[in-house]
Amino acid sequence: MQGLAHQLIAGIATGGIYASVALALVMIYQSTHHLNFAQGEMATFSTYIALTLIQAGLPYWVAFLATLVISFGIGVFIERIMLRPMQNASVLANVGVFIGLLLVFRNAMGWIFDYTIKAFPTPFDTGTPLFGGLVSGHELGSTAVTLVVLGLVYVFFRFTKLGLGMRAAAFNASSSRLVGIRVGWMLALGWGLAAAIGAIAGIMIAPVVFLEPNMMLGILLYAFAGALLGGIDNPGGAVLGGFLVGIIENLGGAYLVGTELKLTLALGIIICVLLVRPTGLFGRVVQSRV
Amino acid sequence: MDAGRDRIGTGIALPAAGAAERSAARPLRLLGLLGLVAVAAVLPPLFASSYQLFQLTLALIFAIAILGLNIVTGFNGQISLGHGAFYAVGAYATAIMMSHFDLPWWETLPVSALICAAFGFGIGFPALRLGGLYLALTTFSLAVAVPQILKYKGVEDWTGGVQGVFISKPDAPEGLGLDADQFLYLVVLAFAVAIFLLAHNLLHSRIGRAMRAIRDHSIAAEAMGMDIARIKTRTFALSAGITGLAGALSAIAIEFVAPDSFSVELSITLFVGLVVGGVGSIVGPLFGGVFAVFVPNLAESISRAAPGVIYGVILIFFLYLLPQGFAGFPQRIRALLRRRPEG
Incomplete structure (x- = not known):
């Protein structure tokens, strides 16, 4: 029983990471209908930036905030420079650009920070076991941080004018343009936000899985699974899907398939969702006029 | 073949005179093709060192694999980011059949291709009913998961776990006066010629037109009565089979299979080769194969990370400036020349 409870809680903790990355994916998917295959690599790159800042002597939380700002900037920059010219290009060209970004980021990391596995500091007290060693x-x-971030994102989109503008731009670009929303910049802001959210996920998972250029690849897979499970066009659903996938992963890893096949489990979830309920748990069936 | 394809692609009707001209040019083109194949069959075994020959063999194998990917992505418009997985399955199938069952190498090839086609059907079925990015997502996940599956303890008796499986290159039949490398090069060349010809004929047949119709306008294709999910899934199975055959040939050429040679990078290499060679072109994969084998070698002399960065930059460069890849070069140049006199 103790073991089960522990797996459940660990599942929620990693689920928060998956939920954040899934949210980042869905934010971009909603407004552009493209999946950012480089999201994981961008997050890992941000984590390296955070580590560099911490090693340069900045206090943890200052480095944390600085990393978010830098990541936001990188996200906006990529959207403006790389994706804007591809706006009307084919899906294949867009996927190609994402793959190109993935390659550049991943190998640039190996080049700049080398491939050795690095430990990453955590700001939280890990000495004393809490609740009798349960967590x-x-x-x-990290669960608290991800929950706060997800809450902030919700408040931002629900209660601020800028958030409303971004939702409008994603929902109907041409109407938004007519009421004076600068749709292009809303997309760039969305990219920036997604990059910053990814950075938080990277920083929070790095102390657990250790930092190396491949760190987020498996996590991206779980985020895909979470986004699909929750509904790829529904941010709230994707977040819930991320948490669910975290729990499934931990319980499945402990009782079903072992840790060796964890990535296959993610693939299995994806295929099951596509077979049984392609819209996900909370997605809508999209009908488009021809 | 290029002219015919592009006229279809741009929707301009083929004039009757053009068709007659093409059929008159046909024997000539066939002769040219035969000449090229003869040169490719004679020159390298005579002059290349055995390492260079090995690299050429690998380039041809990659060309076959990229052709497989091109059939589904270039001609049917369904994006796969995980063809490395089929390459891996083909390689492992052949390696296991050769080492565990002592089958001769040539018997394993059709079996491996069939296994991959069936596997491709299974992966394609859930994703291809839906269209959109679902196939890209599923195949990307598959590519990421493959090394882990190959290392899995439960199948270690077959796959050899992390160590992989060793096999040995077939000797050339006696009396030919060839060594094993030369023989293998010729075998791979023969396979490449056969598969490229088959693909060419298939893509210019009724089925090929259906594939392209689905790529260009799937709703119109459906309205014309095509069962698009079925055609897409079968195309994907065919494509997986061809890439799997390439994987099987690679296992024989390298004499070794191990999980870490089939990481997600392999799938990305195939994808980059496809874009650089020419999406939706039949000769494009040849350029792609050469690119995939020789460019990383050149770049690796700079740094271990350099090939990846250069790959990424080249990929993005091609997408922006030369979306038709190397195969689009002649056309580009022709278009430039044609424009100039008009001023």
Whole structure:
């Protein structure tokens, strides 16, 4: 029973990471109908930036905030420079650009920071076991951080004018343009936000899985699975899907398939969702006029 | 073949005179093709060192694999980011059949291709009913998961786990006076010629037109009575089979299969080769194969990370400036020449 509870809590903790990345994916998918295959690599790159800043002597939370700002800038820059010219290009060309970004980011990391596996500091107290060893300090802290971030994102989109503008731009670009919303910049802001959210996920998972250029590849897979499970056009659903996938992964890993086939489990979830309920748990069936 | 394809692609009707001219030019083109194949069959075994020959063999194998990918992505418009998985399955199938069952190498090839086609059907079926990015997503996940599956303890008796499986290159039949490398090069060349010809004929047949119709306008294709899910899934199976055959040939050429040679990078290499060679072109994969084998070698002399960065930059460069890849070069130049006199 203790074991089960522990797996459940660990599942929620990693689920928060998957939920964040899934949210980043869905934010971009909603407004452009493209999946950012480089999202994981961008997040890992941000984590390296955070590590560099911490090693340069900045306090943890200052480095954390600085990384978010830098990542936001990188996201906006990529959208403006790389994706804007591809706006009317084919799906294949867009996927190609994402793959190109993935290659550049991943190998640039190997080039700049080398391929050795690095430890990443955690700001949370990991010494004393909490609740009788049920949950580690880092798990609790990172879950709290991801929940706060998800809450902030919700508040931003629900209650601010800018958030409303971004939702409008994603929902109907041409109407938004007519009421004076600068759709292009809304897309760029969305990219920036997605990159920053990804950065938080990277920083929070790095103390657990250690930092190396491949760190987010598996996590991206789980985020895909989470986004699909929740509904790829529904941010709230994707977040819930991410948490669910985290729990499934931990329980499945502990009782069903073992840790060796964890990535296959993600693939299995994706295929099951596509077979049984392609719109996901909370997605809508999209009908388009021809 | 290029002119015919592009006229279809741009929707301009083929004039009757053009068709007659093409059929008159046909024997000539066939002769040219035969000449090229003869040169490719004679020159390298005579003059290339055995390492160079090995690299050429690999380039041809990659060309076959990229042709497989091109059939589904270039001609049917369905994006696959995980063809490395089929390459891996083909390689492992052949390696296992050769090492565990002592089958001769040539018997394993059709079986491996069939296994891959069936596997491709299974992967394509859930994703291709839906269209959009679902296939890209599923195949990308598959490519990421493959090394882990190959290392799995439960199948270690077959796959050899992390160590992989060793096999040995077939000797040339006696009396030909060839060594094993030369023989293998010729075998792979023969396979490449046969598969490229088959693909060419298939893509210019009724089925090929259906594939392209689905790529260009799937709703119109459906309205014309095509069962698009069925055609897409079968195309994907065919494509997986061809790429799997390439994987099987690679296992024989390299004499070794191991999980880490089939990471997601392999799938990305095939994808980059496709874009650089020419999406939706039959000769494009040949350029792609050469690119995939020789460019990383050149770049690796700079740094271990350099091939990846250069790959990424080249990929993006091609997408922006030369979306038709190397295969589009002659046309580009022709278009430039034609424009100039008009001023």
